[in-house]
Amino acid sequence: xxxREAGRLVKSFAADRRMLPLMEDRFVTTLFVVVVMYGLVTxxxxxxxxSAILIPMMVLGVATLGLNIATGYTGQLSLGTAGFMCFGxxxxxxxxxxxxxxxxxxxxFLAGLIxxxxxxxxxxxxxxxxxxxxxxxxxxxxxxxxxxxxxxxWFLNYTSSGVVNLPPFHYKVFPFQELTPLNDAFWHSSRGRxxxxxxxxxxxxxxxxxxxxxxxxxxxxxVRDMDIAANVIGISVAKTKLMAFxxxxxxxxxxxxxxxxxxxGNLDFMIFNLRRSFLVMFMVIxxxxxxxxxxxxxxxxxxxxxxxxxxxxxxxxxxGTLDTAFVENNSKIVVGTIIIVLLIREPGGFAALWNTSKxxxxxxxxxx
Amino acid sequence: xNTSTDSKNPILVLxxxxxxxxxxxxxxxISFNVYEGEICAVIGPNGAGKSSMLNVINGVYIxxxxxxxxxxxxxxxxxxxTAASMGIGRTFQNIALFAGMSTLDNIxxxxxxxxxxxxxxxxxxxxxxxxxELASREEVEKIIEFLGLQSIRKTPVSSLPYGLQKRVELGxxxxxxxxxxxxxxxxxxxxxxxxxxxxxxxxEVNRNLGTTVVxxxxxxxxxxxVSDHVVVMDYGKKIGDGTPEEVMNNQDVIDAYLGVSH
Numbered sequence: 324x325x326x327r328e329a330g331r332l333v334k335s336f337a338a339d340r341r342m343l344p345l346m347e348d349r350f351v352t353t354l355f356v357v358v359v360m361y362g363l364v365t366x367x368x369x370x371x372x373x374s375a376i377l378i379p380m381m382v383l384g385v386a387t388l389g390l391n392i393a394t395g396y397t398g399q400l401s402l403g404t405a406g407f408m409c410f411g412x413x414x415x416x417x418x419x420x421x422x423x424x425x426x427x428x429x430x431x432f433l434a435g436l437i438x439x440x441x442x443x444x445x446x447x448x449x450x451x452x453x454x455x456x457x458x459x460x461x462x463x464x465x466x467x468x469x470x471x472x473x474x475x476x477w478f479l480n481y482t483s484s485g486v487v488n489l490p491p492f493h494y495k496v497f498p499f500q501e502l503t504p505l506n507d508a509f510w511h512s513s514r515g516r517x518x519x520x521x522x523x524x525x526x527x528x529x530x531x532x533x534x535x536x537x538x539x540x541x542x543x544x545x546v547r548d549m550d551i552a553a554n555v556i557g558i559s560v561a562k563t564k565l566m567a568f569x570x571x572x573x574x575x576x577x578x579x580x581x582x583x584x585x586x587x588g589n590l591d592f593m594i595f596n597l598r599r600s601f602l603v604m605f606m607v608i609x610x611x612x613x614x615x616x617x618x619x620x621x622x623x624x625x626x627x628x629x630x631x632x633x634x635x636x637x638x639x640x641x642x643g644t645l646d647t648a649f650v651e652n653n654s655k656i657v658v659g660t661i662i663i664v665l666l667i668r669e670p671g672g673f674a675a676l677w678n679t680s681k682x683x684x685x686x687x688x689x690x691x
Numbered sequence: 692x693n694t695s696t697d698s699k700n701p702i703l704v705l706x707x708x709x710x711x712x713x714x715x716x717x718x719x720x721i722s723f724n725v726y727e728g729e730i731c732a733v734i735g736p737n738g739a740g741k742s743s744m745l746n747v748i749n750g751v752y753i754x755x756x757x758x759x760x761x762x763x764x765x766x767x768x769x770x771x772x773t774a775a776s777m778g779i780g781r782t783f784q785n786i787a788l789f790a791g792m793s794t795l796d797n798i799x800x801x802x803x804x805x806x807x808x809x810x811x812x813x814x815x816x817x818x819x820x821x822x823x824e825l826a827s828r829e830e831v832e833k834i835i836e837f838l839g840l841q842s843i844r845k846t847p848v849s850s851l852p853y854g855l856q857k858r859v860e861l862g863x864x865x866x867x868x869x870x871x872x873x874x875x876x877x878x879x880x881x882x883x884x885x886x887x888x889x890x891x892x893x894x895e896v897n898r899n900l901g902t903t904v905v906x907x908x909x910x911x912x913x914x915x916x917v918s919d920h921v922v923v924m925d926y927g928k929k930i931g932d933g934t935p936e937e938v939m940n941n942q943d944v945i946d947a948y949l950g951v952s953h
Contacts, residue, residue: 336825336828336829336832337821337825339828340824340825340828530814530815531814533813533814533815533816533820534810534813534814537806537808537813537816537820537824538799538803538806538808538813538820538823538824539810539813539814540813541792541796541799541800541803542800542803544789544791544792544796545789545792545800545803547789547791548788548789548790548791548792549787549788549789549790551751551787552783552787552788552789553789553800554771554772555749555751555771555774555775555781555787556775556780556781556800556801556803556863556864556867557771557772557775557776557803557804557867558800558803559772566810570810570814613791
């Protein structure tokens with residue numbers, strides 16, 4: 324997979340605006356998605372790989388992308404991510420539980436819209452305040468979510484334990500599903516949930532890329548880089564900020580719905596706590612602000628690295644001989660150190676690392 | 692070039708503008724006209740209130756008194772968004788580019804008023820998005836060619852030298868196809884060569900597109916060369932208004948620039 328842009332002349336503005344301007348990139352990406360993600364992985368991966376690695380990575384990747392839209396692209400700091408995920412998860416549950424005809428993808432979409440509306444409400448302070456002060460006001464979303472689902476058990480269908488198990492509910496994914504071999508049991512399985520997550524994730528990545536390469540994304544970035552200048556050239560700063568909050572929390576809401584339905588299989592507002600908001604923020608920082616690829620790299624690294632380190636520790640020291648808590652704590656230390664080193668060496672995160680290595684490869688034998 | 696401004700229509704009328712910040716008077720009773728198709732230079736010593744004047748014209752500052760009339764529409768409070776939509780373009784003294792974006796994207800943002808597609812249309816890449824993006828790109832390429840920015844099209848603006856950044860900013864203002872351009876020290880900190888380039892660009896825009904230009908400049912030779920009309924400010928007051936020749940021979944202006952013995 325070693326190719327360069329040299330000699331690839333773009334001959335029209337339409338070609339220059341493509342999502343992946345290089346023919347090779349398009350080929351490799353399509354091959355990867357169709358053959359690897361939908362083909363080999365779907366066919367071969369084990370239950371563990373689906374439910375403990377691939378699904379959570381994609382779900383957290385979407386949440387990270389959501390936060391990145393507000394923070395990385397529009398410059399609005401937010402610590403309400405888990406709160407918005409919570410709104411999305413509860414919205415999806417109530418839509419699916421209360422409306423018999425509801426389909427999963429539609430429920431996730433509507434859950435996103437509901438979370439998005441909450442995002443607009445909690446984004447309103449962004450019109451007046453910036454930076455760290457905005458973090459404080461977005462915290463309100465976090466605490467509001469935790470409070471409202473605790474105070475009003477209707478949202479949980481009065482489940483006494485406070486945790487609703489989701490799988491027993493019907494699982495309609497598309498119309499006339501019962502006529503196909505893909506029955507309820509398939510969609511309940513980790514493979515089915517993986518396919519739902521993968522498809523939604525790809526759709527959201529494409530939508531985000533589309534926004535970023537058009538006027539919407541340029542307006543976001545203009546507001547991020549200099550809101551006064553943006554205002555002077557006719558961009559409505561207020562509208563742009565609220566729109567960014569809406570889209571950002573839409574993504575978080577869908578991620579929350581997927582988190583409950585496709586990953587953990589139950590609905591529990593305690594999971595969407597402040598710690599998770601911080602975790603998503605770390606993913607954004609480690610992955611790279613204002614980068615779609617970075618969002619997913621950040622999610623994969625922050626989520627996946629501890630698992631890898633723990634497994635490595637087990638492999639080296641022999642699983643069972645060492646206390647699991649000891650290995651786990653050590654893996655946290657290792658992960659934390661790596662994050663610190665990475666951010667000192669490359670403050671732009673993985674996205675910047677990827678871009679510099681690409682640039683180095685481009686000029687390789689002639690310059691270092 | 693038209694030196695007799697009387698026969699022309701004023702595109703912008705400033706009437707009795709007063710602006711103060713917590714008791715500090717920045718602008719006192721200033722009235723002047725800018726005529727359609729001219730290059731009007733606002734000059735004056737540092738702190739004379741020139742940049743504040745531009746900020747009043749496009750609504751960044753709201754004057755306590757006075758009215759702004761642009762193309763026959765009178766405003767007590769101009770808003771930056773309204774000014775932009777009415778066709779007032781603007782560049783800043785200390786470059787206000789979008790640092791994280793490329794030259795191309797910076798100039799493309801200048802055309803935001805031509806983009807009517809909603810965000811969900813852009814998300815799905817349907818409807819007007821494609822045609823609008825391509826139309827804008829075509830217009831922006833003309834500007835890039837005019838300003839000679841082809842080689843830095845995709846370079847992040849933060850990595851560009853100062854002179855080029857100024858040029859990109861002019862490009863961004865031009866992309867909106869403004870009727871009137873407000874240029875705040877477009878040539879400050881430039882080498883002689885860059886200044887010549889920049890004044891050529893400004894004059895060409897003025898002549899070929901008929902854009903009215905209001906500029907602030909300190910270099911007198913440039914001012915006298917390019918402008919049709921000069922307004923002189925000192926301590927927030929207008930002390931001179933007329934053709935470059937008239938202003939040069941005005942005793943108040945000479946005093947303000949050279950100082951008087953008391």
